[in-house]
Amino acid sequence: MTQGPLRITVLEGDETGQELLEQSLRVLAPDVVAMELTLDTYDLSLARRRETGNEVVHEAARAMRESGFGIKAATVTPEGKDDVGSPNRILREEVDGKVIVRTGRRIPGITPLGGTFHPISVVRMAVEDAYGAEQWREGTEGAPDEVAFRTERITRSTCRAVAEYAFRQAKEIGGKVYGGPKWTVSPVYEGMLKEEMDAAAQRHPDVTYRPMLIDATYAGLITGATETPLVIPALNRDGDCLSDLVxxxxxxxxxxxxxLLAFDDExxxxxxxAEAPHGTAPTLQGKDVANPMAMILSCAAVLHYAGVAGYEGASRASRAIYESVLEAAAAGVRTPDLGGHASTTEFTSDVVQRVRTKIEVWASLGTAA
Structure with missing residues (x-):
């Protein structure tokens, strides 16, 4: 086991995103998860980013590289081109993040769309592609012949990381690798990801592989391709859009x-x-009605990776949080977006109690999760 307390870098955010972060951190209290951990907090609110010219984001990224683990609240990205922009881009680039994983899973008591009961993981590029592309226009502004250009790039190392992780994820959850880019239309650019998917399939012959063009992937998700768990490798923007569907x-x-994941050479x-995939939901700020599930599950996800890294008690705590969130939903403790009446605070309190009880019961039985 890894020695010393688990250190997690906590990145504060804006509006409802910050409120949900504060609620989610309740499940990481040492007396709840029964393990020693330290939370190092950095203020990534829009006001602080502007005040420091984004230096606080760079500081947080350096801290997260050192700790290896981070939990981030949703943050506001201002629209002005001369403003501080998105902290996500800085964080992803500075920790050398390669992959973003978002896994949709059935919420007990909620009927999924189209009878989709198996998990669907979208494994997308964390950098490159359409995000960060060079853009410019030529011609007279507003004229019919004004032309807009965008130069995108992807690297083989990022394509390889997406493909390799997708196959490893599929093996772990007993699913198949499904989908892919539009390699027929773009054999040079998008074809690079397809080449790495094919190569990963050769390295993992025990994983079912069904490559599909991106448009067919969308159609398959809606029309019932989910008879088994799916893992979908994707370009950066394709994966962003897929996640918002899944x-x-x-x-x-x-x-x-x-x-967000960064890897070593192996x-x-x-x-x-880990973070919630939704935004800062300013219309819900201060109302105590937003759904904290994604932020609480972010805590569970970080503990899962800490467990893999050898931190004692982290895997047990991770499982307790995952199970407690889903059990709360199954018991009818749900926020309004899921047809329930529980407040943000009430849902979190229910989960905290379930986590504490699970870990106490497991300890009394002398068993590990």
Missing amino acids: MPMFGSIAGAESV YTTRVAM
Whole structure:
């Protein structure tokens, strides 16, 4: 087991995102998870980012590289081109994040769209592609012949990381690798990801592989391709769009976590940062009605990777949180977005009590999760 307390870098955010972070951290109290851990907090609110010219984001990224684990609240990205922009881009680039994983899963008591009962993991590029592309226009502004350009790039190392992790994830959950880019239309650019998917399939012959063009992937998700768990490798923007489809298929975009991963040369996780895939929901701020599931599950996800890294008690705590969130929903403790009447605080309190009880019971039985 890894020695010393688990250290997690906590990245504060804006509006409802910050409120949900504060609620979710209640499940990480040492007396709840029965393990020693330390939370190092950095203020990534829009006001603080502007005040420091984004230096606080760089500080947080350096801290997260050191700790290996992070939990991030949703943050506001201002629209002005001369403003501080998105902290996500800085964090992903500075920790050398390669992959973002978002797994939609059935929420007990909620009927999924189209009878989709098996988990669906979207494994997308964390960097490159359409995000961060160079853009410019030529010609007279507003004229019919004005032309807009965008130069995108992807690297083989990122394609390889996406493909390799997708096959490892499929093996872990007993699913198949499904989908892919539009390699027929873009054999040079998008074809690079397809080449790495094919190569990964050769390295993992025991994993079912069904490559599909991105448009057919969308159609398959809606028309019943989910007879088994699916893992979908994707380009950066394709994966972003796919995630926003997959999450609501199971009831709510707030029903699952999003995890940024950085790897070593053997594709062992070096940094894991979890967050909710939704935004800051300013219309819900201060109302205590937002769904905290995704943020609480983010805590569980970070503990899962800490357990893999050898931190004692982390795997047990992770499982307790995952089970408690889903059991709470099964028992009818749900926020309004899932047809319930529980407040943010009430849902979190219910989960905290369930986690504490599970760990106490497991300890009394002398068994590990």
